[in-house]
Amino acid sequence: MMEEDKEEGFIEELIECPFCGGFVPNEFECSLCGYELVELEIDGRTKITCSNCRAEVDEEREECPSCGTLFIL
Numbered sequence: 001m002m003e004e005d006k007e008e009g010f011i012e013e014l015i016e017c018p019f020c021g022g023f024v025p026n027e028f029e030c031s032l033c034g035y036e037l038v039e040l041e042i043d044g045r046t047k048i049t050c051s052n053c054r055a056e057v058d059e060e061r062e063e064c065p066s067c068g069t070l071f072i073l
């Protein structure tokens with residue numbers, strides 16, 4: 001029996017930076033423009049993405065429809 005060679009990854013929630021408009025991980029500062037995000041009430045958009053290919057995915061998905069990554073919960 002051959003196992004399918006699937007990559008493993010995880011679902012990553014990105015937030016929209018209010019300063020540069022890019023989607024970045026919800027961390028202390030924006031990885032794109034460097035502004036601090038920590039004190040902000042972010043009511044902007046978020047999106048759920050595949051950690052490997054950054055495609056937008058459904059939160060309920062078990063694998064990425066774009067690259068086939070299996071999401072480890």
Ligand SMILES: [Zn+2]
Pocket residue numbers: 017018019020021022030031032033034035
């Ligand atoms: Zn930014």
Ligand SMILES: [Zn+2]
Pocket residue numbers: 050051052053054055064065066067068069
């Ligand atoms: Zn993917």
